[in-house]
Amino acid sequence: MNNIIVYLEIEDGIVGDVSLELLTKGRALADQLKCKLEAVAGGFKLDGIGAQVFPYGVDTLYIADDKRMAPYTTLPHTSLLVNLFKEEKPQIALMGATSVGRDLGPRVSSALFSGLTADCTSLEIGTYEDKKAGKKYENLLYQIRPAFGGNIVATIVNPECRPQMATVREGVMKKEIRNPKYKGETKILEITKYISDTDFVLDVVERHIEKARINLKGSPIIVAGGYGMGSAENFKILYDLADVLGAEVGASRAAVDAGLCEHERQIGQTGVTVRPKLYIACGISGQIQHIAGMQESAMIIAINSDPNAPINTIADYVITGTVEEVIPKMIQYYKKNSK
Amino acid sequence: MSFNIVVLAKQVPDTRNVGKDAMKADGTVNRAALPAIYNPEDLNALEQALRLKSQIEGATVHVLTMGPARAAEIIRESMYRGADGGYLLSGREFAGSDTLATSYALACAIRKIEKVDIILCGRQAIxxxxxxxxxxxxEKLGLPQITYAEEIIDLKNNVITVKRRLERGVEVVKGALPMVVTVNGSAAPCRPRHAKLTMKYKHAATPTEKQESGSDYTDLYDTHPYLNIDEWGVNDIEHDIQWLGLSGSPTKVKQIESVVFTAKESKRLTPANNEIEDLMKELIANHTIG
Known part of the structure:
Protein backbone atom coordinates (compact mmCIF):
# COMPACT_ATOMS: atom_id res chain seq x y z
CA MET A 1 0.00 0.00 0.00
CA ASN A 2 1.05 3.58 -0.75
CA ASN A 3 4.08 2.50 -2.70
CA ILE A 4 5.58 3.72 -5.95
CA ILE A 5 4.53 1.84 -9.09
CA VAL A 6 6.33 2.05 -12.43
CA TYR A 7 4.55 0.85 -15.57
CA LEU A 8 6.95 -1.24 -17.67
CA GLU A 9 7.04 -0.81 -21.43
CA ILE A 10 7.88 -4.09 -23.08
CA GLU A 11 8.76 -4.81 -26.71
CA ASP A 12 9.57 -8.42 -27.68
CA GLY A 13 10.10 -9.41 -24.06
CA ILE A 14 12.60 -6.61 -23.44
CA VAL A 15 11.89 -3.85 -20.93
CA GLY A 16 12.45 -0.45 -22.53
CA ASP A 17 15.21 1.89 -21.40
CA VAL A 18 12.68 4.54 -20.41
CA SER A 19 11.16 2.12 -17.87
CA LEU A 20 14.57 1.19 -16.44
CA GLU A 21 15.36 4.88 -16.07
CA LEU A 22 12.07 5.36 -14.20
CA LEU A 23 12.85 2.41 -11.94
CA THR A 24 16.19 4.02 -11.08
CA LYS A 25 14.44 7.29 -10.20
CA GLY A 26 11.59 5.42 -8.49
CA ARG A 27 14.08 3.53 -6.29
CA ALA A 28 15.63 6.79 -5.10
CA LEU A 29 12.19 8.27 -4.36
CA ALA A 30 11.10 5.08 -2.55
CA ASP A 31 14.20 5.22 -0.35
CA GLN A 32 13.41 8.81 0.53
CA LEU A 33 9.76 8.04 1.27
CA LYS A 34 10.62 4.74 2.98
CA CYS A 35 8.18 2.80 0.83
CA LYS A 36 8.46 -0.02 -1.68
CA LEU A 37 9.27 0.26 -5.37
CA GLU A 38 6.88 -1.81 -7.46
CA ALA A 39 6.57 -2.48 -11.18
CA VAL A 40 3.73 -3.70 -13.35
CA ALA A 41 4.12 -5.60 -16.61
CA GLY A 42 1.29 -6.36 -19.05
CA GLY A 43 2.08 -8.47 -22.09
CA PHE A 44 2.71 -12.01 -23.30
CA LYS A 45 5.46 -14.47 -22.29
CA LEU A 46 6.79 -12.29 -19.52
CA ASP A 47 8.98 -14.88 -17.77
CA GLY A 48 12.16 -12.93 -18.39
CA ILE A 49 10.95 -9.62 -16.98
CA GLY A 50 11.89 -10.25 -13.33
CA ALA A 51 15.56 -10.85 -14.14
CA GLN A 52 15.63 -7.58 -16.08
CA VAL A 53 14.05 -5.34 -13.46
CA PHE A 54 14.93 -6.72 -9.99
CA PRO A 55 18.54 -5.42 -10.19
CA TYR A 56 17.05 -1.91 -10.29
CA GLY A 57 15.67 -2.43 -6.80
CA VAL A 58 12.12 -3.59 -7.54
CA ASP A 59 10.43 -5.00 -4.42
CA THR A 60 7.25 -6.27 -6.08
CA LEU A 61 6.66 -7.13 -9.72
CA TYR A 62 3.04 -7.54 -10.88
CA ILE A 63 2.65 -9.65 -13.99
CA ALA A 64 -0.41 -9.71 -16.25
CA ASP A 65 0.52 -12.34 -18.82
CA ASP A 66 -1.97 -12.96 -21.62
CA LYS A 67 -1.68 -13.40 -25.36
CA ARG A 68 -4.14 -10.56 -25.91
CA MET A 69 -2.06 -8.08 -23.84
CA ALA A 70 0.60 -7.81 -26.59
CA PRO A 71 1.01 -5.76 -28.63
CA TYR A 72 -0.13 -2.88 -26.46
CA THR A 73 -3.64 -1.53 -26.97
CA THR A 74 -5.21 1.17 -24.82
CA LEU A 75 -8.20 -0.31 -23.02
CA PRO A 76 -6.85 -3.59 -21.57
CA HIS A 77 -3.74 -1.88 -20.22
CA THR A 78 -5.91 0.94 -18.84
CA SER A 79 -8.12 -1.56 -17.02
CA LEU A 80 -5.06 -3.36 -15.65
CA LEU A 81 -3.67 -0.17 -14.13
CA VAL A 82 -6.98 1.28 -12.97
CA ASN A 83 -7.98 -1.88 -11.12
CA LEU A 84 -4.51 -2.55 -9.73
CA PHE A 85 -4.26 1.05 -8.49
CA LYS A 86 -7.68 0.78 -6.84
CA GLU A 87 -6.42 -2.28 -4.97
CA GLU A 88 -2.88 -1.19 -4.14
CA LYS A 89 -3.45 2.55 -3.74
CA PRO A 90 0.04 3.60 -4.81
CA GLN A 91 1.06 7.13 -3.82
CA ILE A 92 3.06 7.64 -7.01
CA ALA A 93 2.73 6.10 -10.49
CA LEU A 94 5.34 6.71 -13.18
CA MET A 95 5.38 5.89 -16.88
CA GLY A 96 7.38 6.78 -19.97
CA ALA A 97 6.41 9.85 -21.98
CA THR A 98 6.28 7.65 -25.07
CA SER A 99 3.52 6.85 -27.53
CA VAL A 100 2.47 4.13 -25.07
CA GLY A 101 2.75 6.08 -21.80
CA ARG A 102 1.15 9.19 -23.29
CA ASP A 103 -1.73 7.07 -24.61
CA LEU A 104 -2.22 5.21 -21.34
CA GLY A 105 -1.43 7.78 -18.63
CA PRO A 106 -4.20 10.30 -19.38
CA ARG A 107 -6.74 7.50 -19.74
CA VAL A 108 -5.86 6.13 -16.29
CA SER A 109 -5.77 9.59 -14.70
CA SER A 110 -9.19 10.38 -16.15
CA ALA A 111 -10.68 7.14 -14.81
CA LEU A 112 -9.24 7.63 -11.31
CA PHE A 113 -9.52 11.42 -11.21
CA SER A 114 -5.86 11.71 -10.30
CA GLY A 115 -3.64 14.45 -11.67
CA LEU A 116 -1.06 13.63 -14.31
CA THR A 117 1.91 15.76 -15.30
CA ALA A 118 3.34 15.06 -18.75
CA ASP A 119 6.99 15.09 -19.79
CA CYS A 120 8.58 15.86 -16.43
CA THR A 121 12.26 16.71 -16.50
CA SER A 122 12.78 16.32 -12.76
CA LEU A 123 10.96 14.59 -9.88
CA GLU A 124 11.55 15.51 -6.24
CA ILE A 125 9.88 15.11 -2.87
CA GLY A 126 8.81 18.19 -0.92
CA THR A 127 6.17 20.04 1.04
CA TYR A 128 3.31 22.18 -0.20
CA GLU A 129 1.19 24.74 1.54
CA ASP A 130 -2.29 25.60 0.30
CA LYS A 131 -2.64 28.98 1.97
CA LYS A 132 -6.24 29.49 0.86
CA ALA A 133 -7.39 26.22 2.41
CA GLY A 134 -4.95 26.55 5.31
CA LYS A 135 -3.54 23.08 4.64
CA LYS A 136 0.01 21.81 4.67
CA TYR A 137 1.13 18.70 2.83
CA GLU A 138 4.28 16.68 3.50
CA ASN A 139 6.12 14.34 1.14
CA LEU A 140 4.41 15.35 -2.09
CA LEU A 141 5.88 14.56 -5.47
CA TYR A 142 7.19 17.71 -7.16
CA GLN A 143 6.58 17.19 -10.87
CA ILE A 144 8.88 19.62 -12.59
CA ARG A 145 8.46 20.34 -16.28
CA PRO A 146 9.11 23.02 -18.84
CA ALA A 147 6.18 24.95 -20.30
CA PHE A 148 5.59 27.64 -22.88
CA GLY A 149 8.21 26.46 -25.33
CA GLY A 150 10.70 25.95 -22.52
CA ASN A 151 10.74 29.54 -21.34
CA ILE A 152 9.44 28.65 -17.92
CA VAL A 153 9.79 25.68 -15.63
CA ALA A 154 6.73 24.81 -13.57
CA THR A 155 6.57 22.73 -10.41
CA ILE A 156 3.26 20.85 -10.29
CA VAL A 157 1.82 19.03 -7.27
CA ASN A 158 -1.25 16.85 -6.71
CA PRO A 159 -2.12 17.59 -3.08
CA GLU A 160 -5.31 15.53 -2.72
CA CYS A 161 -5.52 12.86 -5.40
CA ARG A 162 -3.69 9.56 -5.57
CA PRO A 163 -1.73 8.26 -7.27
CA GLN A 164 0.37 11.26 -8.16
CA MET A 165 1.08 10.45 -11.79
CA ALA A 166 3.88 11.63 -14.03
CA THR A 167 5.40 10.74 -17.38
CA VAL A 168 9.08 11.25 -18.23
CA ARG A 169 10.72 11.08 -21.65
CA GLU A 170 13.40 8.57 -22.50
CA GLY A 171 16.92 9.73 -21.73
CA VAL A 172 15.94 12.39 -19.20
CA MET A 173 16.69 10.26 -16.11
CA LYS A 174 19.82 8.18 -15.64
CA LYS A 175 19.64 4.38 -15.69
CA GLU A 176 21.59 2.72 -12.89
CA ILE A 177 21.49 -0.81 -11.44
CA ARG A 178 20.93 -0.79 -7.68
CA ASN A 179 22.26 -4.24 -6.89
CA PRO A 180 22.68 -7.13 -9.37
CA LYS A 181 21.50 -9.55 -6.66
CA TYR A 182 18.49 -7.55 -5.46
CA LYS A 183 15.58 -9.90 -4.77
CA GLY A 184 11.98 -8.87 -5.22
CA GLU A 185 8.72 -10.74 -5.15
CA THR A 186 6.70 -11.65 -8.26
CA LYS A 187 2.91 -11.54 -8.09
CA ILE A 188 1.03 -13.11 -10.99
CA LEU A 189 -2.27 -11.33 -11.56
CA GLU A 190 -5.37 -13.20 -12.58
CA ILE A 191 -6.27 -11.49 -15.85
CA THR A 192 -10.05 -11.88 -15.59
CA LYS A 193 -10.06 -10.02 -12.28
CA TYR A 194 -8.56 -6.93 -13.90
CA ILE A 195 -9.51 -6.92 -17.56
CA SER A 196 -12.83 -7.50 -19.26
CA ASP A 197 -13.27 -9.17 -22.64
CA THR A 198 -14.99 -6.02 -23.88
CA ASP A 199 -11.69 -4.13 -23.49
CA PHE A 200 -10.33 -5.85 -26.59
CA VAL A 201 -12.02 -3.56 -29.12
CA LEU A 202 -9.02 -2.66 -31.27
CA ASP A 203 -7.21 -5.00 -33.64
CA VAL A 204 -3.59 -4.31 -34.43
CA VAL A 205 -3.52 -5.19 -38.11
CA GLU A 206 0.08 -4.32 -38.86
CA ARG A 207 3.09 -3.32 -36.84
CA HIS A 208 6.60 -2.26 -37.82
CA ILE A 209 8.74 -1.21 -34.90
CA GLU A 210 12.41 -0.65 -35.57
CA LYS A 211 15.13 -1.11 -33.03
CA ALA A 212 16.59 2.26 -32.10
CA ARG A 213 19.11 2.97 -34.85
CA ILE A 214 20.45 6.12 -33.36
CA ASN A 215 22.04 6.11 -29.96
CA LEU A 216 22.32 9.78 -29.06
CA LYS A 217 22.21 9.14 -25.31
CA GLY A 218 25.14 6.73 -25.39
CA SER A 219 27.38 8.66 -27.75
CA PRO A 220 30.44 10.35 -26.15
CA ILE A 221 30.63 12.94 -28.94
CA ILE A 222 27.70 14.67 -30.64
CA VAL A 223 27.77 16.93 -33.68
CA ALA A 224 24.47 18.80 -33.76
CA GLY A 225 23.00 21.07 -36.41
CA GLY A 226 20.44 23.83 -36.17
CA TYR A 227 18.21 25.87 -38.44
CA GLY A 228 21.31 27.84 -39.43
CA MET A 229 22.54 24.83 -41.43
CA GLY A 230 20.08 26.02 -44.07
CA SER A 231 19.40 22.77 -45.92
CA ALA A 232 19.42 19.00 -45.58
CA GLU A 233 22.23 19.08 -48.13
CA ASN A 234 24.40 21.20 -45.82
CA PHE A 235 23.67 18.80 -42.97
CA LYS A 236 25.83 16.24 -44.78
CA ILE A 237 29.07 17.85 -43.66
CA LEU A 238 27.98 17.22 -40.07
CA TYR A 239 27.85 13.50 -40.89
CA ASP A 240 31.33 13.79 -42.41
CA LEU A 241 32.70 15.26 -39.19
CA ALA A 242 30.78 12.74 -37.09
CA ASP A 243 32.23 9.87 -39.15
CA VAL A 244 35.77 11.07 -38.61
CA LEU A 245 35.32 11.65 -34.86
CA GLY A 246 33.19 8.56 -34.19
CA ALA A 247 30.33 10.82 -33.18
CA GLU A 248 26.54 10.77 -33.57
CA VAL A 249 24.61 13.53 -35.36
CA GLY A 250 21.91 15.46 -33.48
CA ALA A 251 19.66 18.38 -34.32
CA SER A 252 17.68 21.20 -32.76
CA ARG A 253 13.89 21.31 -32.89
CA ALA A 254 14.02 24.17 -35.41
CA ALA A 255 16.14 22.03 -37.75
CA VAL A 256 13.79 19.05 -37.36
CA ASP A 257 10.67 21.19 -37.85
CA ALA A 258 12.21 22.62 -41.02
CA GLY A 259 12.77 19.09 -42.31
CA LEU A 260 16.59 19.30 -42.28
CA CYS A 261 16.91 16.20 -40.11
CA GLU A 262 14.75 13.34 -38.80
CA HIS A 263 12.89 13.65 -35.50
CA GLU A 264 14.78 10.76 -33.90
CA ARG A 265 17.86 12.98 -33.75
CA GLN A 266 16.19 15.88 -31.95
CA ILE A 267 17.93 17.09 -28.81
CA GLY A 268 16.17 19.28 -26.27
CA GLN A 269 13.10 19.40 -24.09
CA THR A 270 10.90 17.74 -26.70
CA GLY A 271 13.63 15.40 -27.90
CA VAL A 272 16.43 13.57 -26.18
CA THR A 273 18.50 14.85 -23.26
CA VAL A 274 22.22 14.18 -23.75
CA ARG A 275 25.37 14.45 -21.62
CA PRO A 276 28.31 13.70 -23.96
CA LYS A 277 31.92 14.59 -23.23
CA LEU A 278 31.97 16.79 -26.34
CA TYR A 279 29.09 18.65 -27.99
CA ILE A 280 29.69 20.54 -31.20
CA ALA A 281 26.77 22.88 -31.92
CA CYS A 282 26.68 23.99 -35.56
CA GLY A 283 24.38 26.75 -36.73
CA ILE A 284 22.34 26.43 -33.54
CA SER A 285 21.19 29.74 -32.09
CA GLY A 286 20.51 28.24 -28.68
CA GLN A 287 16.85 28.43 -27.79
CA ILE A 288 16.15 27.46 -24.20
CA GLN A 289 14.34 24.35 -25.35
CA HIS A 290 17.56 23.10 -26.99
CA ILE A 291 20.01 24.19 -24.30
CA ALA A 292 17.99 22.36 -21.64
CA GLY A 293 18.72 19.09 -23.44
CA MET A 294 22.51 19.47 -23.77
CA GLN A 295 23.82 21.93 -21.16
CA GLU A 296 25.31 19.12 -19.06
CA SER A 297 27.76 18.23 -21.83
CA ALA A 298 31.31 18.21 -20.44
CA MET A 299 32.60 20.44 -23.23
CA ILE A 300 30.67 22.56 -25.72
CA ILE A 301 31.98 24.05 -28.96
CA ALA A 302 29.65 26.48 -30.71
CA ILE A 303 30.13 27.28 -34.39
CA ASN A 304 27.94 30.15 -35.51
CA SER A 305 28.26 33.11 -37.86
CA ASP A 306 26.40 35.23 -35.32
CA PRO A 307 28.86 36.33 -32.61
CA ASN A 308 25.92 37.03 -30.30
CA ALA A 309 24.08 33.73 -30.64
CA PRO A 310 22.67 32.78 -27.21
CA ILE A 311 24.38 29.37 -27.35
CA ASN A 312 27.75 31.13 -27.13
CA THR A 313 27.15 32.03 -23.49
CA ILE A 314 27.23 28.39 -22.40
CA ALA A 315 29.98 27.27 -24.78
CA ASP A 316 33.58 26.56 -23.78
CA TYR A 317 34.77 27.45 -27.28
CA VAL A 318 33.02 29.88 -29.59
CA ILE A 319 34.08 29.82 -33.22
CA THR A 320 32.58 32.75 -35.08
CA GLY A 321 32.37 31.71 -38.71
CA THR A 322 30.39 29.67 -41.16
CA VAL A 323 29.97 25.95 -40.67
CA GLU A 324 30.99 25.38 -44.32
CA GLU A 325 34.36 26.93 -43.62
CA VAL A 326 35.05 25.60 -40.14
CA ILE A 327 34.02 21.95 -40.34
CA PRO A 328 36.20 20.91 -43.30
CA LYS A 329 39.13 22.46 -41.44
CA MET A 330 38.27 20.54 -38.29
CA ILE A 331 38.23 17.32 -40.32
CA GLN A 332 41.48 18.21 -42.03
CA TYR A 333 43.36 19.09 -38.83
CA TYR A 334 41.96 16.19 -36.90
CA LYS A 335 43.22 13.77 -39.55
CA LYS A 336 46.59 15.50 -39.67
CA ASN A 337 47.17 15.43 -35.91
CA SER A 338 45.54 12.18 -34.77
CA LYS A 339 46.97 8.61 -34.95
CA MET B 1 -27.75 8.58 -43.00
CA SER B 2 -26.17 11.32 -41.08
CA PHE B 3 -22.55 11.08 -40.02
CA ASN B 4 -21.50 13.60 -37.43
CA ILE B 5 -17.85 14.50 -37.01
CA VAL B 6 -16.74 16.66 -34.10
CA VAL B 7 -13.28 18.24 -34.08
CA LEU B 8 -11.85 19.44 -30.76
CA ALA B 9 -9.64 22.46 -31.35
CA LYS B 10 -7.82 25.00 -29.22
CA GLN B 11 -6.64 28.53 -29.77
CA VAL B 12 -3.12 28.75 -28.39
CA PRO B 13 -0.38 31.34 -27.99
CA ASP B 14 2.30 30.68 -30.61
CA THR B 15 5.07 29.33 -28.39
CA ARG B 16 7.18 28.14 -31.30
CA ASN B 17 8.73 31.50 -32.03
CA VAL B 18 9.08 33.07 -28.65
CA GLY B 19 10.87 36.41 -28.72
CA LYS B 20 12.65 38.29 -25.96
CA ASP B 21 9.52 40.17 -24.86
CA ALA B 22 7.51 36.96 -24.31
CA MET B 23 8.39 36.89 -20.63
CA LYS B 24 7.61 39.69 -18.23
CA ALA B 25 10.16 40.84 -15.68
CA ASP B 26 8.31 38.94 -12.95
CA GLY B 27 8.71 35.66 -14.81
CA THR B 28 5.13 35.32 -16.02
CA VAL B 29 4.14 34.86 -19.62
CA ASN B 30 3.35 37.98 -21.58
CA ARG B 31 0.43 36.58 -23.58
CA ALA B 32 -0.03 39.87 -25.42
CA ALA B 33 3.37 39.42 -27.08
CA LEU B 34 2.43 36.03 -28.50
CA PRO B 35 0.00 35.81 -31.42
CA ALA B 36 -3.02 33.53 -30.86
CA ILE B 37 -3.15 30.78 -33.46
CA TYR B 38 -5.05 27.63 -34.34
CA ASN B 39 -3.22 24.82 -32.56
CA PRO B 40 -1.21 23.23 -35.40
CA GLU B 41 -2.10 19.58 -34.78
CA ASP B 42 -5.79 20.46 -34.45
CA LEU B 43 -5.55 21.64 -38.06
CA ASN B 44 -4.21 18.20 -38.99
CA ALA B 45 -7.28 16.77 -37.24
CA LEU B 46 -9.59 19.15 -39.13
CA GLU B 47 -8.04 18.00 -42.41
CA GLN B 48 -8.84 14.36 -41.59
CA ALA B 49 -12.39 15.41 -40.69
CA LEU B 50 -12.85 17.28 -43.98
CA ARG B 51 -11.54 14.29 -45.93
CA LEU B 52 -14.10 12.05 -44.24
CA LYS B 53 -16.81 14.60 -44.98
CA SER B 54 -15.93 14.54 -48.67
CA GLN B 55 -16.11 10.73 -48.74
CA ILE B 56 -19.29 10.19 -46.75
CA GLU B 57 -22.67 11.23 -48.03
CA GLY B 58 -24.42 13.56 -45.59
CA ALA B 59 -21.45 13.91 -43.24
CA THR B 60 -21.06 17.12 -41.23
CA VAL B 61 -18.06 18.62 -39.42
CA HIS B 62 -18.47 20.77 -36.31
CA VAL B 63 -15.65 22.26 -34.28
CA LEU B 64 -15.86 22.42 -30.50
CA THR B 65 -13.52 24.72 -28.61
CA MET B 66 -13.30 25.90 -25.04
CA GLY B 67 -11.85 29.33 -24.41
CA PRO B 68 -12.52 33.06 -24.12
CA ALA B 69 -14.84 34.93 -26.52
CA ARG B 70 -12.07 35.51 -29.05
CA ALA B 71 -11.56 31.75 -29.48
CA ALA B 72 -14.53 31.94 -31.88
CA GLU B 73 -11.86 33.02 -34.38
CA ILE B 74 -10.73 29.43 -34.84
CA ILE B 75 -14.30 28.24 -35.38
CA ARG B 76 -14.64 30.82 -38.16
CA GLU B 77 -11.29 29.73 -39.58
CA SER B 78 -12.57 26.14 -39.56
CA MET B 79 -15.64 27.24 -41.52
CA TYR B 80 -13.43 28.98 -44.09
CA ARG B 81 -11.70 25.66 -44.52
CA GLY B 82 -14.88 23.65 -44.92
CA ALA B 83 -16.42 22.95 -41.49
CA ASP B 84 -20.19 23.31 -41.23
CA GLY B 85 -20.18 25.17 -37.94
CA GLY B 86 -19.03 25.05 -34.38
CA TYR B 87 -19.60 25.48 -30.70
CA LEU B 88 -17.73 27.80 -28.35
CA LEU B 89 -17.73 26.70 -24.73
CA SER B 90 -16.99 29.77 -22.67
CA GLY B 91 -17.37 31.15 -19.17
CA ARG B 92 -15.42 32.03 -16.05
CA GLU B 93 -16.47 28.73 -14.42
CA PHE B 94 -14.05 27.02 -16.78
CA ALA B 95 -11.08 29.24 -15.87
CA GLY B 96 -8.10 27.60 -14.21
CA SER B 97 -8.90 24.18 -15.65
CA ASP B 98 -6.09 21.66 -15.90
CA THR B 99 -6.32 18.92 -18.54
CA LEU B 100 -8.72 16.81 -16.48
CA ALA B 101 -11.21 19.63 -15.83
CA THR B 102 -10.92 20.65 -19.49
CA SER B 103 -11.73 17.15 -20.68
CA TYR B 104 -14.67 16.92 -18.27
CA ALA B 105 -16.13 20.16 -19.67
CA LEU B 106 -15.54 19.05 -23.27
CA ALA B 107 -17.11 15.65 -22.58
CA CYS B 108 -20.21 17.37 -21.14
CA ALA B 109 -20.44 19.54 -24.25
CA ILE B 110 -20.04 16.56 -26.59
CA ARG B 111 -22.92 14.77 -24.80
CA LYS B 112 -25.10 17.74 -25.73
CA ILE B 113 -24.36 17.21 -29.42
CA GLU B 114 -26.65 14.63 -30.96
CA LYS B 115 -25.20 11.31 -32.20
CA VAL B 116 -21.49 11.91 -32.57
CA ASP B 117 -19.87 9.26 -34.80
CA ILE B 118 -16.25 10.27 -34.49
CA ILE B 119 -14.31 12.82 -32.45
CA LEU B 120 -11.04 14.05 -33.91
CA CYS B 121 -8.48 16.27 -32.23
CA GLY B 122 -4.81 17.14 -32.44
CA ARG B 123 -2.40 14.91 -30.54
CA GLN B 124 -1.38 17.82 -28.33
CA ALA B 125 -1.45 21.61 -28.05
CA ILE B 126 1.77 23.59 -28.31
CA GLU B 139 -12.34 7.92 -21.04
CA LYS B 140 -15.02 10.31 -19.77
CA LEU B 141 -17.28 9.36 -22.68
CA GLY B 142 -16.47 5.66 -22.34
CA LEU B 143 -15.17 5.54 -25.93
CA PRO B 144 -12.13 3.76 -27.34
CA GLN B 145 -9.27 5.88 -28.66
CA ILE B 146 -6.61 5.85 -31.33
CA THR B 147 -3.79 8.29 -30.63
CA TYR B 148 -0.89 9.42 -32.84
CA ALA B 149 -2.97 8.90 -35.99
CA GLU B 150 -1.22 9.77 -39.22
CA GLU B 151 -3.82 8.69 -41.73
CA ILE B 152 -7.34 7.34 -41.78
CA ILE B 153 -6.86 4.53 -44.25
CA ASP B 154 -10.40 3.27 -44.45
CA LEU B 155 -13.85 3.70 -42.99
CA LYS B 156 -16.39 1.06 -43.96
CA ASN B 157 -19.45 -0.35 -42.20
CA ASN B 158 -18.67 1.78 -39.19
CA VAL B 159 -15.19 0.24 -38.82
CA ILE B 160 -12.23 2.59 -39.04
CA THR B 161 -8.67 1.64 -40.02
CA VAL B 162 -5.98 4.06 -38.93
CA LYS B 163 -2.23 4.27 -39.42
CA ARG B 164 -0.45 5.45 -36.27
CA ARG B 165 2.98 7.08 -36.22
CA LEU B 166 5.00 5.92 -33.20
CA GLU B 167 8.52 6.90 -32.10
CA ARG B 168 10.15 3.96 -33.77
CA GLY B 169 7.70 2.80 -36.35
CA VAL B 170 4.15 2.58 -37.57
CA GLU B 171 1.15 0.57 -36.56
CA VAL B 172 -2.17 0.00 -38.32
CA VAL B 173 -5.17 -0.50 -36.04
CA LYS B 174 -8.83 -1.17 -36.67
CA GLY B 175 -11.93 -0.72 -34.54
CA ALA B 176 -15.61 0.17 -34.52
CA LEU B 177 -16.97 3.72 -34.17
CA PRO B 178 -17.78 5.79 -32.20
CA MET B 179 -14.22 6.57 -31.28
CA VAL B 180 -11.81 9.38 -30.35
CA VAL B 181 -8.89 9.79 -32.75
CA THR B 182 -5.97 12.12 -31.96
CA VAL B 183 -4.01 13.23 -35.01
CA ASN B 184 -0.25 13.59 -35.26
CA GLY B 185 1.60 16.54 -36.80
CA SER B 186 3.01 14.16 -39.44
CA ALA B 187 -0.48 13.77 -40.93
CA ALA B 188 -1.51 15.71 -44.03
CA PRO B 189 -1.59 19.51 -43.52
CA CYS B 190 -4.91 21.33 -43.73
CA ARG B 191 -4.86 22.78 -47.21
CA PRO B 192 -6.80 25.97 -47.88
CA ARG B 193 -10.20 25.32 -49.46
CA HIS B 194 -12.21 27.41 -51.86
CA ALA B 195 -11.96 31.17 -51.31
CA LYS B 196 -15.75 31.25 -51.71
CA LEU B 197 -16.07 29.70 -48.27
CA THR B 198 -14.22 32.62 -46.72
CA MET B 199 -16.71 34.99 -48.33
CA LYS B 200 -19.64 32.85 -47.26
CA TYR B 201 -18.66 32.69 -43.59
CA LYS B 202 -16.98 36.08 -43.21
CA HIS B 203 -19.76 37.32 -40.94
CA ALA B 204 -20.22 34.12 -38.93
CA ALA B 205 -20.34 35.14 -35.28
CA THR B 206 -21.22 34.10 -31.76
CA PRO B 207 -23.99 35.97 -29.88
CA THR B 208 -21.29 37.79 -27.89
CA GLU B 209 -19.54 38.93 -31.05
CA LYS B 210 -22.81 40.07 -32.60
CA GLN B 211 -23.57 42.12 -29.52
CA GLU B 212 -20.14 43.72 -29.51
CA SER B 213 -20.23 44.61 -33.18
CA GLY B 214 -23.55 46.44 -32.87
CA SER B 215 -26.83 45.53 -34.53
CA ASP B 216 -26.05 46.42 -38.15
CA TYR B 217 -26.52 42.91 -39.39
CA THR B 218 -29.38 41.48 -37.29
CA ASP B 219 -31.42 40.60 -40.37
CA LEU B 220 -28.47 38.81 -41.89
CA TYR B 221 -28.46 36.19 -39.13
CA ASP B 222 -32.17 35.52 -39.52
CA THR B 223 -31.91 35.02 -43.26
CA HIS B 224 -28.58 33.14 -43.06
CA PRO B 225 -28.85 30.89 -39.99
CA TYR B 226 -25.57 29.10 -40.84
CA LEU B 227 -23.75 32.27 -39.81
CA ASN B 228 -24.66 31.71 -36.17
CA ILE B 229 -21.89 30.14 -34.13
CA ASP B 230 -23.27 28.43 -31.05
CA GLU B 231 -21.96 29.73 -27.76
CA TRP B 232 -22.49 27.62 -24.66
CA GLY B 233 -22.01 28.66 -21.09
CA VAL B 234 -21.90 26.46 -18.04
CA ASN B 235 -25.71 26.38 -17.84
CA ASP B 236 -26.04 25.01 -21.35
CA ILE B 237 -24.29 21.76 -20.47
CA GLU B 238 -25.25 19.11 -17.95
CA HIS B 239 -22.49 19.18 -15.40
CA ASP B 240 -21.44 18.81 -11.80
CA ILE B 241 -19.76 22.09 -10.83
CA GLN B 242 -17.18 20.43 -8.58
CA TRP B 243 -15.47 18.85 -11.63
CA LEU B 244 -15.09 22.16 -13.47
CA GLY B 245 -12.39 24.84 -13.32
CA LEU B 246 -10.02 25.01 -10.38
CA SER B 247 -12.00 22.65 -8.15
CA GLY B 248 -12.04 20.03 -10.92
CA SER B 249 -8.28 20.25 -11.37
CA PRO B 250 -6.27 17.83 -9.25
CA THR B 251 -2.95 19.34 -10.33
CA LYS B 252 -1.83 22.62 -8.76
CA VAL B 253 1.00 24.84 -9.88
CA LYS B 254 3.31 25.22 -6.91
CA GLN B 255 5.87 27.41 -8.54
CA ILE B 256 6.86 28.96 -11.85
CA GLU B 257 10.40 29.98 -12.64
CA SER B 258 11.85 31.51 -15.75
CA VAL B 259 14.71 29.58 -17.16
CA VAL B 260 18.13 31.18 -16.81
CA PHE B 261 21.34 29.43 -17.74
CA THR B 262 24.64 30.18 -16.08
CA ALA B 263 27.06 31.63 -18.58
CA LYS B 264 30.51 30.13 -18.99
CA GLU B 265 33.81 31.83 -19.65
CA SER B 266 34.18 31.07 -23.37
CA LYS B 267 37.31 31.09 -25.49
CA ARG B 268 36.65 32.99 -28.71
CA LEU B 269 38.17 31.66 -31.93
CA THR B 270 38.11 32.64 -35.60
CA PRO B 271 38.09 30.17 -38.50
CA ALA B 272 41.78 30.90 -39.19
CA ASN B 273 43.75 27.73 -39.98
CA ASN B 274 46.12 27.96 -37.03
CA GLU B 275 43.29 28.52 -34.53
CA ILE B 276 41.31 25.49 -35.70
CA GLU B 277 44.45 23.37 -35.80
CA ASP B 278 45.40 24.40 -32.25
CA LEU B 279 41.90 23.55 -31.06
CA MET B 280 41.98 20.09 -32.63
CA LYS B 281 45.44 19.44 -31.19
CA GLU B 282 44.21 20.44 -27.75
CA LEU B 283 41.15 18.19 -27.98
CA ILE B 284 43.32 15.26 -29.02
CA ALA B 285 45.89 15.98 -26.29
CA ASN B 286 43.27 16.01 -23.51
CA HIS B 287 41.59 12.88 -24.94
CA THR B 288 38.28 14.58 -25.66
CA ILE B 289 38.54 13.15 -29.17
CA GLY B 290 40.65 10.45 -30.78
Missing part, protein backbone atom coordinates in the same frame (compact mmCIF):
# COMPACT_ATOMS: atom_id res chain seq x y z
CA UNK B 127 1.19 25.66 -25.16
CA UNK B 128 1.27 22.64 -22.87
CA UNK B 129 2.51 19.72 -24.98
CA UNK B 130 0.68 17.30 -22.67
CA UNK B 131 -1.28 15.14 -25.17
CA UNK B 132 -3.76 14.40 -22.37
CA UNK B 133 -7.08 15.97 -23.32
CA UNK B 134 -7.93 13.58 -26.20
CA UNK B 135 -7.54 10.35 -24.17
CA UNK B 136 -9.15 11.93 -21.10
CA UNK B 137 -12.23 12.96 -23.11
CA UNK B 138 -12.43 9.43 -24.53
Missing amino acids: DGDTAQVGPQVA
